[in-house]
Every structure is written in C-alpha cells, then in structure tokens.
Amino acid sequence: MAAAAEPVVISRRAAIGSALAGAVALGAAACAGTLPPTDTTASGFGEGATGTVRVWCRAGTQAPITAAAESLNASQDRLQVQVTPIPDAQYVTKLATSIRGGTVPDLVDFDLINCPLFIVREAFADLTEQVEALGIVPVLSPGHLGEVTYQERYYGVPYLGDYSTLWYDTALLESAGVDAEAAVSSLGSLLDACRQIAEATPDVVPFSFPGNATGALGFTVQPMIWAGGSDLVTGDVGSQRGDVEGNATVRAVLDFHRSLWEEELVTPRAYSDDASQWGADFRTGQVAFVPGSYGMAAHEASEEARSRMRNVLLPGPEGGRSTFSGGDDLCIPNGCANPSGAWEFCRFLLEVAQQERMPEGGYLPIRADAATDRFREDFPLAVPPIDGIADGFVPFTLGYNLLFNQPAGPWLQMFRGAVFDGDVDGAMAGAQTEFDRILEQTRP
DSSP, X not given: OOOTTSOOOOOOOOOHHHHHHXXXXXXXXXXXXXXXXXXXXXXXXXXXXXXXXXXXXXXGGHHHHHHHHHHHHHHOSSEEEEEXXXXXXXXXXXXXXXHHHTOOOSEEEEEGGGHHHHHTTTOBOOOHHHHHHTTOGGGBOHHHHHTTEETTEEOOEEEEEEEOEEEEEHHHHHHTTOOHHHHXXXXXXXXXXXXXXXXXXXXXXXXXXXXXXXXXXXXHHHHHHHHTTOOSEESOTTSOEEOOXXXXXXXXXXXXXXXXXXXXXXXXXXXXXXXXXXTHHXXXXXXXXXXXXXXXXXXXXOHHHHHHEEEEEEEETTEEEEEEEEEXXXXXXXTOSOHHHHHHHHHHHHSHHHHTTGGGGTOBOSBGGGOOHHHHHHOGGGHHHHHTGGGEEOOOOTTHIIIIISTTSHHHHHHHHHHTSOOHHHHHHHHHHXXXXXXXXXXX
C-alpha cells in the first residue's frame, strides 16, 4: 500500500520488461557465481550485530519500515539501519542488476509476489533454521510464508499484510432490508442481495469493482475462486499450466460479475475504472458492497463512515472463504555485507509490538497473535482478515506479473471479455492458451 496520508492502492504492477529482465539477470548472476551463499549457521548469527544494515524497501510501503528503523536506531548505538525506497515498477530490475554486479543490499522488503523470481535462482539466504527458531511459524500468514518457501526450505519471512475482504455498508443494507450475514455467505446470496438493494433503494449502487484495473481485480476476484476450492494455475514451478478452460469455479465467478454488469448492479464507469479512486464511492456511502483492502476502505474513511462498515473474507460461488494475502516479505540476499544485522532487524520487525500497530499506517499484521485485546479494541475492522489469516493464499509462480499484472495479459483480457462482452467460453479458452504459453515461457 501507499504511505498513510495517501489513498491506498495495491501495487502489483511490476512491468513485463522488469520481470523478464530480472529473471534473465538473475540467471546470469547465479551462473557467474557472484552470490556466495550466506552462512547463517555462524555462532551468534543475528544477535548483537554491529555496523550498518542497508535495506531496500518498495516505495509504496516505505512508511512502516522507515519508522521501525528509526525506532531501532534510537534504542541502541551498535547497529544502524538505513532504508532506501525503490519505485515498485523498478524493483525487480534494480535488484537483479545489483545481484549481477555483486553489490547487494543487506535486506530486501518487497512485494511478495516477486519473491519466487529470486528464490528459484538461489539469490536469497536459506533462513530455515532461523525462521523455525522464532517459534512463530504456526501463527504466520501462510500466504506470505508460502511465497518464501521453496523445496521445503524458507528463504525469507513475512513482514507486512495487505488482505482482500468483502466490505459492506450496514446502514445501506438495513435500508434495503438485507440480512448482512446471509448476503455475504456466497456469491449467489450476494447477487440476490444486490438485486434486492437495487429494487428497494434505487439511488444506491449495490456493488463496485474496478473493471479496468488488472492488479486490483487479481487481488479481489481470485480469492472468490480459491474460496470455491480452485485456482487458475496448477502444478509446481517448472511444470505449471493454466487451469482455466472447463473450470466450473472460474466460470461461476465470471458469471457472477457478468450478472452484476448486465443487470446494472454496478455503475457504468466500472468498464473503465482503473482503481485510481478505488473505494471512494463506498467510503462516502454510495455503494453497498465492495471487495478491497483495509487501507482502501477503512484507513481513508471518516469515523462516521467506519461506524457503518463491516467486512468478511471473500466468499466463493457456493460458500467458503479466502483472501489474497498481499503485502511484503523480507529476504536477505546472498553475498550481502551484514546478514547478521539484517536478521536482527527482521526479528525486530516481527515482534508483536511492531505488528499490532500496522493499521495505523493502513497495513495489517502477518501474525495471527498480533490481534491482541488492544488491537481488537483499536482496530475492529482489521480483525476479520487476521482471524481468517489461515484462509489466505498467494500463487507461487514465476509468471505472476505476466499473467495478472500486465494490462495486456490474459487475466484482464479474460475478465473483460467475459464480463463486459459476455463471451465467457471464448474468454476462458483464450486465457487457457495464454496462461499455458506464459507459464512455459517463465520456467526456470
């Protein structure tokens, strides 16, 4: 997400050129042997470190890690953390270039969907023993942890949460006579509730989605598929293929959005909505339901608006719940100058004291036990995704940016073809071909 004072929009838009250039550069770096493995078994690793820790963070989420670094720096004088923000769209290429050149930061804090690109090419330190020694693996977000897990080893840790949930305005639902609990139980119930709202309160927009925002749609629509027990990608890295054509759950989710559009249960601007004003109409009480993030919905809202809001994990066509466990992971590049200091800073960032204040900046914790009594009292709208953290997911694939973040990619083209053009079968068939091509192209 963005800094606290700005509208929060999920950043999953790393450019196609950046992703591919990063992959090529990483392959060259690994073959050239420029990344000597970090010895994390050294005595005292991550304890009592000295010197400077150079951290690269993505510009979109720099506020919390900068504040944490300042706090750690002020608490002692043996270890100093320096944070450098990197524009999100440049991150993959810049990090790959630094690896190829043999001069890397000590710690990287970046969009978790980019972690697999580097992990499969042995760019990050194996932190398995260190992560297990923390004793908190069972409470960590499995979606975040999954993006740094490869061949049953951990190559990083979760840091910052950004979860998608279904938000609704209780006052608008009450005015339309809609039972909120029943309405949010499945996509079928949700569609019926939208129809009831349109009939009972015609001045209210029942539902909202940004139909021309590929990253935002990936963040909010995929969980509906996962909640139904399916996914768009199947297999392990190296042998993945698309699971689109003939997938009944994918079709049901597309049909749901097609019905919303065809029955005018969303505004006409959904066709061109690029998420630049994502959630604004919900925060001002014009929309009854909107899938989105805590930062998008609650953090930017007035106290009065927040009092009307509730949220739940996204439902599937016939029930179930899931969320896109977005946000950041932390990884230590092999060959860095101060890996011990980097790990000490990681441990500091993972402390409950740091994690439970995340909503102050529009973010959420990545550990379930950060939902303390104080957290629940101070940030009630942040509780549902943390209580449901075990139902979160993120695909582990080298092709994520090409599949889901590229405006000309198959995900957005399928969604628009099915929802706005009504050609669901044709859109799914075309997406299957492109998913398979991209997953073949991005094999390590």
